[in-house]
Amino acid sequence: xxxxxxxPGERISEAEHAVMEVLWDRNPISASDVCDxxxxxxxxxxxxxxxxxxxxxxxxxxxxxxxxxxxxxxxxIERSDYVGGESRRLVDRLFGGRAAPxxxxxxxxxxxxxxxxxxxxxxxxxxxx
Amino acid sequence: xxxxxxxPGERISEAEHAVMEVLWDRNPISASDVCDxxxxxxxxxxxxxxxxxxxxxxxxxxxxxxxxxxxxxxxxIERSDYVGGESRRLVDRLFGGRAAPxxxxxxxxxxxxxxxxxxxxxxxxxxxx
DNA sequence: GCTACAGGTTTACAGGCGTAGTCGTTTCGG
DNA sequence: CCGAAACGACTACGCCTGTAAACCTGTAGC
Numbered sequence: 257x258x259x260x261x262x263x264p265g266e267r268i269s270e271a272e273h274a275v276m277e278v279l280w281d282r283n284p285i286s287a288s289d290v291c292d293x294x295x296x297x298x299x300x301x302x303x304x305x306x307x308x309x310x311x312x313x314x315x316x317x318x319x320x321x322x323x324x325x326x327x328x329x330x331x332x333i334e335r336s337d338y339v340g341g342e343s344r345r346l347v348d349r350l351f352g353g354r355a356a357p358x359x360x361x362x363x364x365x366x367x368x369x370x371x372x373x374x375x376x377x378x379x380x381x382x383x384x385x
Numbered sequence: 386x387x388x389x390x391x392x393p394g395e396r397i398s399e400a401e402h403a404v405m406e407v408l409w410d411r412n413p414i415s416a417s418d419v420c421d422x423x424x425x426x427x428x429x430x431x432x433x434x435x436x437x438x439x440x441x442x443x444x445x446x447x448x449x450x451x452x453x454x455x456x457x458x459x460x461x462i463e464r465s466d467y468v469g470g471e472s473r474r475l476v477d478r479l480f481g482g483r484a485a486p487x488x489x490x491x492x493x494x495x496x497x498x499x500x501x502x503x504x505x506x507x508x509x510x511x512x513x514x
Numbered sequence: 515g516c517t518a519c520a521g522g523t524t525t526a527c528a529g530g531c532g533t534a535g536t537c538g539t540t541t542c543g544g
Numbered sequence: 545c546c547g548a549a550a551c552g553a554c555t556a557c558g559c560c561t562g563t564a565a566a567c568c569t570g571t572a573g574c
Contacts, residue, residue: 269561273478287521303564306522311561325570326521339479340494343487346475347496349402350468355491356504358472362484363508365469367476375485377509379492380502398531416551432534435552440531454540455551 266315268338274298275308276317280335284321284328395444397467403427404437405446409464413450413457 268276278293279285291305309329312318320327351357362368368376397405407422408414420434438458441447449456480486491497497505 267560270478271562300562301564302521303566304562307563310523336490336493340490340496342475342479343490344494344496346471347491349399350471354501355488355497356501356508359484359488359501359505360508361465361469361472362476363512364465365473367469367473368484368512372483372485372488373509373512376488376505379485379489380506380509383492383497383502396530400532429532430534431551432536433532436533439553 266317268312268315268317271298271304272308272312272315273338275305275312276331276335276338279318279329279331284323284330286323286326286328290329395446397441397444397446400427400433401437401441401444402467404434404441405460405464405467408447408458408460413452413459415452415455415457419458 274294275290278290281293282289287306287309288302290309291300291302294300295302295305309318313320313329317331317333319330319332321330322328347353347355347358351361403423404419407419410422411418416435416438417431419438420429420431423429424431424434438447442449442458446460446462448459448461450459451457476482476484476487480490
């Protein structure tokens, strides 16, 4: 059955991810503050944010702590873990788990700026040491 | 509003993508041949494959051509376009459109094999020229 | 003290997705 | 020539997702 390690467990949807980004940027934070940050950009209403927050809480990737009579929300997973997991998923799904083809793909579609190239080169030198 | 070239248009789901991989590997191909290739691995039944194929046809990413009494299916989009698009989506969504952080992330999570590193280095040298 | 508001919880609902059964027709083996 | 197998089309259905309204409760201001 390939049980999850149970740490993350649940998948985070795209809308939920947008909320996570706000939490990673600033936390703990109240639902209305989250809304102040994204409701305008995503054209959401407060109920939508509340729903997403509670789904994230259910999925155990966000925790709550009471502040006065309301809640403050705080992410329970690291952004780097999430980002790493998603990256790996993509690499596994599309490139057979190999990163080099991804790199080649990005290069080919001109998604690599000179700046990117320089940084990657630097990282490579770093790792080679 | 940065409209897509409009070629693909519709999103391809994960199950659909599995079917696409089969089509990219060999085409044109009949529904039952697709099933022969993946039904075992994904534990699917023929109806499932047929449904996915027709959804892909609806989404206009797969085309059909009659072969005798049945259909043969053939992808209408290039795998490299799909893969490139998905890669870019990830980079945009998680790394602000910059590839270097993705690379750093993969490096950090030890998702880069020595082989990957060597290939990437080679690609870099190639591009620098 | 009572009402309006803020905030959390519950319910809603349409559309997409995973997975598959049913139906009607054609065809092929016998 | 007939029944079974093969096919594509249509239907099904429960879960997830995006988006939000309704509801309940406590609190704070008047």
